[in-house]
Amino acid sequence: MGWSKDGGDGRKGYHHGNLREALIRAALHLIGEKGPGGFTFADAARAAGVSSAAPYRHFRDRDALLADVAKRGFELFAAALEKAWNNGQPNPYVAFEAVGRAYLAFARKEPAHYSAMFEAGVAPESDPELQKASDAAFGVVRRASEALTAHLPAAGRPPALMMSLHMWALAHGIASLFARADAGRRKLPMSPEDLLEAALLVYLRGLGITDRPGV
Amino acid sequence: MGWSKDGGDGRKGYHHGNLREALIRAALHLIGEKGPGGFTFADAARAAGVSSAAPYRHFRDRDALLADVAKRGFELFAAALEKAWNNGQPNPYVAFEAVGRAYLAFARKEPAHYSAMFEAGVAPESDPELQKASDAAFGVVRRASEALTAHLPAAGRPPALMMSLHMWALAHGIASLFARADAGRRKLPMSPEDLLEAALLVYLRGLGITDRPGV
DNA sequence: TGTACATCAGTGAACGCGCGTTCACTGATGTAC
DNA sequence: TGTACATCAGTGAACGCGCGTTCACTGATGTAC
Secondary structure (H helix, E strand, C coil): CCCCCCCCCCCECCECCCHHHHHHHHHHHHHHHHCCCCCCHHHHHHHCCCCCCHHHHCCCCHHHHHHHHHHHHHHHHHHHHHHHHHHHCCCHHHHHHHHHHHHHHHHHHCHHHHHHHHCCCCCHHHCHHHHHHHHHHHHHHHHHHHHHHCCCCCCCCCCHHHHHHHHHHHHHHHHHHHCCCCCCCCCCCCCHHHHHHHHHHHHHHHHCCCCCCCC | CCCCCCCCCCCECCECCCHHHHHHHHHHHHHHHHCCCCCCHHHHHHHCCCCCCHHHHCCCCHHHHHHHHHHHHHHHHHHHHHHHHHHHCCCHHHHHHHHHHHHHHHHHHCHHHHHHHHCCCCCHHHCHHHHHHHHHHHHHHHHHHHHHHCCCCCCCCCCHHHHHHHHHHHHHHHHHHHCCCCCCCCCCCCCHHHHHHHHHHHHHHHHCCCCCCCC
16 A cells, blocks of 8 residues: 555655665565465565566565575664673663563564564575674674673673573564464463563572672 | 386276275375465376366366365364374373474475465365364363363463463474475474474573483 | 757567366276176 | 175376566656757
8 A cells, every 4th residue: 555656755756765675574474374384476566566677676586585584684683682781781681671572572573574583594694794784683682682691700600692692582482472473373371572571580599699689 | 106007006997996095196296296275186187197077086176175185184183283292191291292203294295285284275164174183183282281281280280272272382383383394484493393482481481391301 | 948868667469388277088996786 | 606786096288377587668767069
């Protein structure tokens, strides 16, 4: 709807004006509706109000468009996590919880980005920019883990890398099983956010982080 | 290969003999190669050495076949977890770890089943048998969690349902991110099994389960 | 300021292809008597 | 034991459809002078 010929996208007659952006938005819409598999180049062109040959001016093929969607997704994701982390304010414990909630919120609010990022089979190594964006997102979790474990006695301190992988996997598992938008979602007798927060609480207690440190 | 006309499947001339099974095996092979999206009814028929109209004698459509694959996947999955749990022997702690390893092993050894179960958008509620098989698999984790928490003082004892959801999400997250077979797999500086075992260790310590109980 | 020209970003027609699905059909199998 | 018949599980030809991709083309835009 929004992106056809007469939409507010700056389409000016023969030239679209911003077809690249319009195609990406169309892709997001289609992926959101039918999953990463049920999105075609031709469909995206149609949604953008343009001939089926036009997308080739902007993307090598369908996979190139998908990779671009994944890349942008990781950039948005990294920004959302970074914002939630908020430099560890007011304290690392509270900020870490906020990161977890931001993770789930992203999966729920941006299902198309999320599935392009994690379920479309796009290899992060396939594109340096994609890799970079993906690393940036994980980097937030990693730094947050480092901040949280920094005050523990060095002797039994867990590796921050390991902790961040645990948290990433946990959040991803909860998002994939219980917070996804499509029919595959499992029923849950509580909110995904509560489930994640409870797990975080137990996990941190297991690490010896028993209450809000610092301030 | 194995399932064409002259394979060892009991094909006897005009009648295939066991086309239903052959189609399911073909589907598993194709999903394993190209993902749940990249599998077609026509392809499955071809792989089974049969005309493209033949599958309609056994499955209403493509989705019905996919649902069947998911159902069988859950049945195998439940059996594998059950076997690993081994009635909590030699003790619940060791047995629980074995369940976690079995979870990852299944995702790795049966990628086609796994993605049909969790990533193909098949709704567990769509078929009572599918739902039952799915519940059975989760039931193993749930019972294992109950056995592990049984010895804790009733006062601060965590709900076994919550614990089992945490473990399920954790194992699923690790499997999805790091143990999948396709291009989407993330690199990991350790084995998925080690990562899961370490997380389990921390989590159980957080619950107050500090060492192997019982015996 | 106007004009000529290069470049860009679209068109639209065409192609081959494989998929899903239907249809009347027919070979093989099982069973009643 | 043999035969007639019903049923089952396939065939193969046909259809409409949408996709991906290529092609020569052309309208719009920007710029040198």
